[in-house]
Amino acid sequence: MLKNSLHNVLAEHYPHYKKFFSTLLVKSALAFYDAFPAPYLLDGMSADDLYHFMKANCQGRFSMEKATLILETVKRNNVEKTAYQDIRDFTVRSLIRQIKNNLSELQAIDEQIEKLMMEFDYPLTTMKGIDTLTAAQLINEIGDINRFKSAASLAKFSGVAPFTYASGMSKLELANAKGNRKLNELTFRIALSAVSPIGKNKMLLNPILHDYYKKKISEGKVKNQAIKCVQRRLINIIYGMMKHNKPYINPEPRYLT
Numbered sequence: 363m364l365k366n367s368l369h370n371v372l373a374e375h376y377p378h379y380k381k382f383f384s385t386l387l388v389k390s391a392l393a394f395y396d397a398f399p400a401p402y403l404l405d406g407m408s409a410d411d412l413y414h415f416m417k418a419n420c421q422g423r424f425s426m427e428k429a430t431l432i433l434e435t436v437k438r439n440n441v442e443k444t445a446y447q448d449i450r451d452f453t454v455r456s457l458i459r460q461i462k463n464n465l466s467e468l469q470a471i472d473e474q475i476e477k478l479m480m481e482f483d484y485p486l487t488t489m490k491g492i493d494t495l496t497a498a499q500l501i502n503e504i505g506d507i508n509r510f511k512s513a514a515s516l517a518k519f520s521g522v523a524p525f526t527y528a529s530g531m532s533k534l535e536l537a538n539a540k541g542n543r544k545l546n547e548l549t550f551r552i553a554l555s556a557v558s559p560i561g562k563n564k565m566l567l568n569p570i571l572h573d574y575y576k577k578k579i580s581e582g583k584v585k586n587q588a589i590k591c592v593q594r595r596l597i598n599i600i601y602g603m604m605k606h607n608k609p610y611i612n613p614e615p616r617y618l619t
Contacts, residue, residue, distance in 0.1 A: 368457045393420035399454035402443040488609035503545040513601035520545040553592040569616040
């Protein structure tokens with residue numbers, strides 16, 4: 363909510379602000395908008411001045427090219443100082459203070475989760491796409507892995523395994539809506555990140571799972587069905603890591619051509 367509010371305010375001051383930083387939550391972006399909540403505060407500043415200011419006030423990456431881009435864009439937009447500008451500036455800085463505080467709290471929570479994770483002998487975070495928080499959520503939903511006799515029973519528990527409906531001579535496999543929905547959602551998010559290319563270079567986080575996903579698509583499955591198949595494969599991997607305490611060996615990243 364805070365981030366969305368900041369987006370709305372900045373859009374009025376900097377119409378093309380999305381060109382400046384990849385995200386509002388990086389240190390360089392927060393430092394810039396805290397110092398310059400409105401364009402008039404950049405009056406008389408050269409690219410060299412802005413570059414050295416940012417390098418001195420944030421640890422994020424900031425280049426001379428970025429400084430030039432910002433100043434040239436601000437000049438073209440020509441957004442003038444408005445009435446009650448001091449209140450608008452205060453609003454931007456207030457939002458940034460709250461965001462920084464929340465980010466600090468989230469970091470502290472992550473540190474506490476990492477301490478708790480040391481009590482469990484599950485190397486889930488060895489798999490790219492499973493961070494500390496996601497691993498903690500998986501453990502919370504699965505519990506003691508030994509209560510599941512096999513990966514198939516875990517898949518059934520999570521609702522990933524299809525539900526078989528038999529009537530007379532016919533048999534249908536339907537989506538199982540009775541499983542653990544939180545666990546189902548977790549594996550869906552992990553599966554989606556594993557098969558989706560990331561970044562401008564379209565890097566594949568897990569080429570093996572991506573190829574498996576494409577194979578299912580080529581067999582005639584729609585995207586949601588193919589993702590469900592990847593989820594089922596993930597259940598096998600998660601079960602193996604937790605049951606046998608074996609880290610996941612990630613495949614080499616690959617770029618889409």
